[in-house]
Amino acid sequence: MAHKLEVWLFAIRIGTLALVEGRLTFQYDSDWLKQPNAVALSCSLPLQAEPFDERRTRPFFAGLLPEGHLRRLIAQQLQVSRQNDFALLDHIGGECAGAVTFLAPGQALPQPADSSEVEWLGNTQIITLLDELPRRPMLAGQDGLRLSLAGAQDKLPVVVDGDRIGLPRNGTPSSHILKPAIHSVEDSITNEGFCLTLAEVMQLRPARSTIRSIRDRRFLLVERYDRTTDAEGRMQRLHQEDFCQALGVVPEMKYQNEGGPDLASCFALVRRVTRPSAPQVLRLLDYVVFNALIGNHDAHAxxxxxxxxxxxPVLAPLYDMLSTAVYPNLTAKMAMKLGSQYRFGEVQARHWEQFAESAGLARAQARKRILELARLLPAAARKLQADPNHSFSSHALVERIVNLIEQRCQLTIRRLTAPAAED
Structure with a gap:
């Protein structure tokens, strides 16, 4: 027996996700394929009449779901198998990354009437929510909530209006992602808030974020870059996909050392699908260098x-940025190699050159930009740390991050300007 879900993109039904004898398949609707403005759901799922088998289907659709222990807890809450992508999307695939929604066959797309479709929360309710998230990720199982975001960190799609925070119900688009503290990582809120703000100072156009506090509880609100407002001020979805989805790689293999994408594959993807590609390739270069210099070792595909x-398509803003290198208990290996090296301390000038060549960049051009960022970043970090408009100056963790940035930038400059590096 086949189980089916209709796949909607924006407000249009574009295809069907089916579970047939335990295997996923996806097929575009013939009516969608006839549309002159029809677009593919993913770079890895080009427009075609024939259905895609499980190998082609699963990377995109599994990539919409939470990972690791969050996935296990959600599956327990919903009483389904944690391996069952289809059942999980059936239960929580209402508000996903991008503009994808999953509905039962024949079910009408919810049309939020007004702001009454948002459940606005008081301070006590937000505290309760923060306490509940570790036990019930995405608030799975609550009536009227079908929320899903990829990743292994607790987070929740919410609607923010000034000081108000609410839960989007019955198909209402969320505007922000609420990220509580990571319990096993010291002051993760300050860390990510500082790194995202530093990227903005460096004009790298990251996702915008704000640190909020309620009583003694701190959390990060990250503005969704895959949402926009129309002329009437209504929230609208924009479509997006991560590089694993676009490259047809399942989320369990997101790290290079597991067989996941390397930087060469990422640059080749951007060069292949964006137009004009040159500005997007240079933006990706900035992202890679910035992540390396701030110590974000978890920058996988x-x-x-x-x-x-x-x-x-264009390269999406930077997101999920944490200086993991400041924590001795977290891995010193980067998620993707620079040249042939996983450890930043072992990256010499020749490894930066290997990286540039594999990414299709001119060595001299790449070296010039790497040096430019390495020279600008330490002063920008110190200035942001001291900025009275932020609360970073009193945090010991920020001092450790800035020290690490200074050390990494000095090391990079020294290695790229040594006589041998000029050859």
Missing amino acids: KNFSLLYAGQA
Whole structure:
């Protein structure tokens, strides 16, 4: 027996996701294929009449779901198998990354009437929510909530209006992602808030974020770059997909050392699908260098995305940025190699050159930009740390991050300007 879900993109039904004898398949609707403006759901799922088998189908659809222990807890809450992508999307696939929604066959797409479709929360309710998230990720199982975001960290799609925070119900688009503290990581809120703000100071166009506090509880609100407002001020979805989805790689293999994408594959993807590609390739270079210099060792292929906001996809803003290198208990290995090296301390000038060549970049051009960022970043970090408009100056963790940035930038400059590096 086949189980089916209708796949909607924006407000249009474009295909069917089916579970047949335990295997996923996806097929575009013939009516969608006839549309002159029809677009593919993913770079890895080009427009075609024939259905895609499980190997082709699963990377995109599994890539919409939470990972690791979050997935296990959600499956327990919903009483389904944690391996069952289809059942999980059936239960929580209402508000996903991008503009995808899953509905039962024949079910009408919810049309939020007004702001009454948002459940606005008081401070006590937000505290309760923060306490509940570790036990019930995505608030799975609550009536009227079908929320899903990829990743292994607790987070929740919410609607933010000024100081108000609410839960989107019955198909209402969320505007922000609420990220509580990671319990096993010291002051993760300050860390990510500082790194995202530093990227903005460096004009790298990251997702915008704000640190909020309620009583003694702190959390991060990250503005969704895959949402926009129309002329009437109504929230609208924009489509997006991460690099693993676009490259047809299942989320369990997101790390390079597991067989996941390397930087060469990421640059080749951007060069292949964006138009004009040169500015997007240079933006990706900035992202890679910035992540390396701040010590974000967890910058794997699911932490880069394509945003479909116009005629051709563009590189999405930076997100999920944490200086993991400041924590001695977290891995010193980077998620993707620079040249042939996983450890930043072992990256010499020749490894930066290997990286540039594999990414299709001119060595001299890449070296010039790497040096430029390495020279600008320490002063920008110190200035942000001291900025009275932020609360970073009193945090010991920020001092450790800035020290690490200074050390990494000095090391990079020294290695790239040594006589041998000029050859």
